[in-house]
Amino acid sequence: MHFKSRAAWSLLVSLISLGTVSNAADSGVLEVDLLFPRNxxxxxxxxxxxxxxxxxTKLAKYLVPKINYExxxxxxGANNSNGAGFSxxxxxxxxxxxxxxxxxxxHHFHADLPEGIWRLDWEFWYSSCNEDWTDFTSVGDPVNRNRTLHSVTFTIKEGGQVVDVVAATADDKTCSKENAAAVNVTGKTQGVPSRLDMPDNTCAVVGxxxxxxxxxxxxxxxxxxxxMTASLRAELCNRTADRPDDCPKDNAAQGLAVAGLACLAAGVGMLGFLA
Structure with a gap:
């Protein structure tokens, strides 16, 4: 009987803690910037x-960030009827x-964009919690999904500058101050029960x-x-069709190469895709 009472008390304490605010996380400003392309x-x-x-980046975990763009x-024209658009x-x-x-x-690579004037709209999504939501039996969702919207226009044309991400980011004059988003992370977190989409069932409180x-x-x-280039090549060579002619022929060696490049990408803190 004593064991059951203690177990029940532990369960009650854990349930109460799920709806309370704590100062378990770091505080500061998380920022997301579009580095390339530029205008x-x-x-x-x-x-x-x-x-x-x-x-x-230490502030990102409980924000569950997401970046979308098209x-x-x-x-x-803007209707993409000829297949000229992407997302x-x-x-x-x-x-x-x-x-x-x-x-x-x-990062992400997109293949064979035709010449023309391109508009890129991007949005940064993140989760936050309502600090006043303290009762897990309350009606409503304590988790808010927030977004900021941004846009840049660039041109693809014969005679234009060669695509060079290193040179572009070294030139502050081509950097748009409009293509960045910032979030004030207070360091407070909110317990959110039964939310598998939130790490550790925990959500950040933002200012x-x-x-x-x-x-x-x-x-x-x-x-x-x-x-970035190496991860692109590894992805291309790992395809079953449309592989570059100079990819390694040995599947085992190719697998090791892809694994090695994945480790390299992780080592510099980079996530990449292609389409």
Whole structure:
């Protein structure tokens, strides 16, 4: 009987703690910046990179961040009826190893964008908790999904500059202060029971109003750029069809190469995809 009472008390304490605010997390400003492309004219390229940076990554875990974007060739209209548009979602950032690097680079390559004027709309999503929500039996969801919207226009045209992420991020004059988002993370967290989409059933409490971002601080060096290119090549060579002719023929060796490149990408804090 004594054991049952103690177990019941432990369960009650755990349930109560799920709805309380704590100061278990770090505080500060998390920032997301679009590093590339910029409002420039680029020469046609087989693979166009889209690169973001997350700064102060230790704050990202309980925000469950997500980056979505879509682009279309405004030279041929906004309805994308000719297939000139594209969209992509980095919706698996909640599984990222945020402790691996700061800043954390998120990138994606898109193939064979035709010449024209392109508009890229991107949005940064994150979760936050209502600090006043303290009772797990209350009606309503304590978790809010928030987003910020941004846009950049770039041109693809013969005679434009060669696509070079290292050179672009080294030039502060081409950096748009509008293409960044910032979140004030208070360090307080809220327990949210039965929410498998939230790490440790925990949600961050953010401050208001949101701070002004300080973009143009992150640079992509040659090592990071090489890792992005290497991850692209590894993905292409790992395909069963349309593989580059100079990929390794040995499947076992290819598997080791892909694993090695994955480790390299993780080592520089980078998540990459292609389409």
């Amino acid at each position: 420039e004219t680029y020469a046609p390229t087989e693979w166009m990179p889209f690169v973001f940076a997350v700064q102060n 682009g279309w060739n405004v030279s041929v 992509y979602s980095h919706d698996n950032l909640q599984w990222a190893n945020w402790s691996s690097e700061d800043p954390y680079f998120v 208001s109003p949101q701070p002004t971002p300080t973009p143009c601080q992150v640079k992509v060096d040659s090592a990071v750029a090489a890792s």
